[in-house]
Amino acid sequence: MKLDETKTGMTVRIDSLDESTLKQRLMTMGLIPGTRVEILNSAPMGDPIALRLRSYNLAMRRDDAAKIHVTQIN
Amino acid sequence: MSTLSVALTGNPNTGKSTIFNELTGARQKIGNWPGVTVDKKVGVIEHNGRKISVIDLPGTYSINARSQEEQVVSDFFKQNKPDIVVNIIDASNISRNLFLTVQLMENGIPLILNLNMMDEAERHGIKIDMKKLEAAFGMPVTNTVGRSNKSVRKLLDVFTNAVMTNYKPSELINEHIEKIRNIERSGLAAAKVEEEIISARYDLIDKIMSQAVTVNSAGKTLTDKLDAVLANGVSSLVLMVAIFYLMFQISFNWIGQPLADLVGEFFDETLAPSAAEAMAESGVADWMQSLVSDGIIAGVGAVINFVPLIFTLFLCLSFLDGTGYMARVAFVMDPIMRRAGLSGKSIMPLVMGFGCGVPAIMGARALDTHKDRMISILVTPFLTCNAKVPILALFAAMFFPDNAANIVFAMYFVGIAVAILMAKILGATTFKGQESTFLLELPPYRLPDVKTVLLEAWDKGKGYLIKAGTIIFAMSVMIWFLSNFNSDGMTEDMDTSYLAGIGSAMSTVFAPQGFDTWEAGAAIATGIMAKEAVVSTIGILYGADEDAIATDSDEETEETAQTLLATAMGGAFTPLTALAFMVFSQLYSPCMTALGTIKKETQSWKWMGFAFVYTCAVAWVASLLVYQIGKLLGFE
Numbered sequence: 001m002k003l004d005e006t007k008t009g010m011t012v013r014i015d016s017l018d019e020s021t022l023k024q025r026l027m028t029m030g031l032i033p034g035t036r037v038e039i040l041n042s043a044p045m046g047d048p049i050a051l052r053l054r055s056y057n058l059a060m061r062r063d064d065a066a067k068i069h070v071t072q073i074n
Numbered sequence: 075m076s077t078l079s080v081a082l083t084g085n086p087n088t089g090k091s092t093i094f095n096e097l098t099g100a101r102q103k104i105g106n107w108p109g110v111t112v113d114k115k116v117g118v119i120e121h122n123g124r125k126i127s128v129i130d131l132p133g134t135y136s137i138n139a140r141s142q143e144e145q146v147v148s149d150f151f152k153q154n155k156p157d158i159v160v161n162i163i164d165a166s167n168i169s170r171n172l173f174l175t176v177q178l179m180e181n182g183i184p185l186i187l188n189l190n191m192m193d194e195a196e197r198h199g200i201k202i203d204m205k206k207l208e209a210a211f212g213m214p215v216t217n218t219v220g221r222s223n224k225s226v227r228k229l230l231d232v233f234t235n236a237v238m239t240n241y242k243p244s245e246l247i248n249e250h251i252e253k254i255r256n257i258e259r260s261g262l263a264a265a266k267v268e269e270e271i272i273s274a275r276y277d278l279i280d281k282i283m284s285q286a287v288t289v290n291s292a293g294k295t296l297t298d299k300l301d302a303v304l305a306n307g308v309s310s311l312v313l314m315v316a317i318f319y320l321m322f323q324i325s326f327n328w329i330g331q332p333l334a335d336l337v338g339e340f341f342d343e344t345l346a347p348s349a350a351e352a353m354a355e356s357g358v359a360d361w362m363q364s365l366v367s368d369g370i371i372a373g374v375g376a377v378i379n380f381v382p383l384i385f386t387l388f389l390c391l392s393f394l395d396g397t398g399y400m401a402r403v404a405f406v407m408d409p410i411m412r413r414a415g416l417s418g419k420s421i422m423p424l425v426m427g428f429g430c431g432v433p434a435i436m437g438a439r440a441l442d443t444h445k446d447r448m449i450s451i452l453v454t455p456f457l458t459c460n461a462k463v464p465i466l467a468l469f470a471a472m473f474f475p476d477n478a479a480n481i482v483f484a485m486y487f488v489g490i491a492v493a494i495l496m497a498k499i500l501g502a503t504t505f506k507g508q509e510s511t512f513l514l515e516l517p518p519y520r521l522p523d524v525k526t527v528l529l530e531a532w533d534k535g536k537g538y539l540i541k542a543g544t545i546i547f548a549m550s551v552m553i554w555f556l557s558n559f560n561s562d563g564m565t566e567d568m569d570t571s572y573l574a575g576i577g578s579a580m581s582t583v584f585a586p587q588g589f590d591t592w593e594a595g596a597a598i599a600t601g602i603m604a605k606e607a608v609v610s611t612i613g614i615l616y617g618a619d620e621d622a623i624a625t626d627s628d629e630e631t632e633e634t635a636q637t638l639l640a641t642a643m644g645g646a647f648t649p650l651t652a653l654a655f656m657v658f659s660q661l662y663s664p665c666m667t668a669l670g671t672i673k674k675e676t677q678s679w680k681w682m683g684f685a686f687v688y689t690c691a692v693a694w695v696a697s698l699l700v701y702q703i704g705k706l707l708g709f710e
Contacts, residue, residue: 054170055289
């Protein structure tokens with residue numbers, strides 16, 4: 001599934017990232033295949049979403065999250 | 075001995091500025107990096123008889139030169155070889171923080187790794203073995219507790235004692251660098267090479283983490299609990315409005331305004347009369363007396379009045395920023411701002427725009443993309459800043475005495491609506507196709523360091539004071555000259571002054587809007603210098619006694635309105651033309667100070683010119699619509 005289809009409370013592992021101009025920035029922020037990501041809360045109307053990875057919290061829009069393929073692990 | 079040069083580098087939100095402030099105190103100089111709008115902070119201190127010059131590099135996640143900050147850091151290391159580079163690392167977020175560390179190591183920069191906020195890391199279940207970390211990198215590792223001076227002072231000993239040549243990158247690091255060189259030589263596409271390199275860096279980080287760091291789950295942290303309320307769902311918006319309301323109350327009602335009143339009182343009741351008296355006694359020429367009293371003291375006093383407000387507002391903002399709450403504001407506002415063609419991060423500068431456009435325009439530098447930055451800067455001037463409020467309050471009281479508050483509120487709404495409309499139009503035309511993204515770290519909530527908050531507020535407020543002070547000073551002299559002189563020299567009769575000439579030339583433009591008197595034209599012209607000048611110009615030109623023009627409170631506004639209605643002004647405007655004039659005043663050109671700030675922030679005369687022309691055009695069309703539609707509907 002894709003990261004934008006996840007729900008609060010899920011934990012997922014990143015499988016791959018689609019090509020986009022944002023890809024290198026996402027990778028720099030630690031979104032590397034194999035990284036564990038927890039889905040935290042979301043802003044009003046459900047977008048953007050807050051994630052926890054590598055012991056820190058990162059917010060991103062669902063449009064950008066749709067470029068990240070993940071597998072649920074919990 | 076020569077001066078020891080130390081550079082601080084690290085990610086945003088690592089407490090780097092706090093450490094810098096603790097090291098250098100007030101002995102720091104804040105300037106600008108050449109060609110960009112990024113603060114350059116340098117401080118010189120002495121320790122153990124050695125002069126140490128510390129430079130605080132902007133916080134960055136990498137040195138890939140994608141943003142201005144990254145460009146600055148990357149260029150700095152290309153052009154300078156500081157004696158010591160300290161990499162400040164947020165220990166509670168060590169994995170991602172080490173990305174920059176690894177990248178710096180690849181560039182052959184010897185580092186001291188300073189782990190900050192170890193106490194917080196331990197509360198989050200993260201234990202770091204400093205000895206093992208030192209071995210893994212082959213570089214010295216130190217630690218500090220963000221707000222403790224003692225631990226930060228200890229760093230100074232490290233600076234003066236450290237001999238960087240005693241350290242060599244470990245085998246692990248050398249292997250990694252070798253791997254990077256191989257990827258670079260692989261002949262893959264440039265983007266692919268970069269991605270492989272990023273992955274290799276995190277591979278190395280994961281390896282080092284497994285050797286030197288243990289991470290246990292710590293359960294729900296304070297940040298998690300607060301975010302469940304402050305950054306989650308609809309409740310977050312309600313709380314945000316409450317927090318901002320409180321901030322504006324503090325700035326404008328509880329602390330800022332009372333202080334401003336004291337300053338204003340001092341100018342009006344002490345400084346101005348005593349200066350006038352002193353000049354009269356010592357026989358200073360009449361024109362000089364008039365210049366000093368009516369020009370300089372009146373003009374500069376008007377600006378000094380704003381200083382306590384601005385400082386209090388900046389103090390509140392710096393405090394909120396230091397707690398980490400500002401990132402949540404951007405987060406919860408993004409859904410709304412995105413629909414207006416902006417990013418959630420634009421909310422902060424725009425909220426400031428209701429106080430003053432100058433810091434609002436400066437604040438736009440925090441935004442991610444060129445598109446977000448430019449749109450935010452270009453729509454800020456439509457918002458109702460403090461200086462426009464007297465115009466709206468006065469006209470509303472004069473021509474809509476039964477509905478004054480509603481009319482003023484409607485004008486705020488007109489400003490917001492036009493700002494949103496223009497953001498959408500600019501986003502779909504001039505900046506079409508450019509990206510707008512929202513990728514934002516939500517740092518843990520922390521109690522901000524008092525010294526850092528004070529220094530930050532002082533620094534921002536000082537910038538405003540100097541900029542506004544110099545420009546308003548020059549402008550006051552100019553308005554005084556224009557309204558007191560004509561081609562024959564000094565004149566008592568303002569109707570023949572240069573200002574009247576400019577005003578009547580301006581007024582021809584406003585014939586279709588119905589307010590084509592030279593007085594209105596002159597008020598609009600001086601308003602380009604400063605919006606505060608609109609009301610005072612109108613007051614002077616319609617011959618009201620200067621002391622009678624005051625809009626500080628509802629009663630005063632009411633009295634001023636009554637005084638002015640009795641003059642020719644009562645006949646010069648109808649309710650409809652007054653409304654058109656208010657709409658025009660609300661929307662047209664940013665003031666001179668704001669225009670100068672736009673030039674500085676966009677690094678372009680062209681964008682400054684555009685901001686002037688397009689806001690005037692929008693204001694002209696909007697006021698035309700108000701007047702013409704109003705007339706069709708039978709109002710007058």
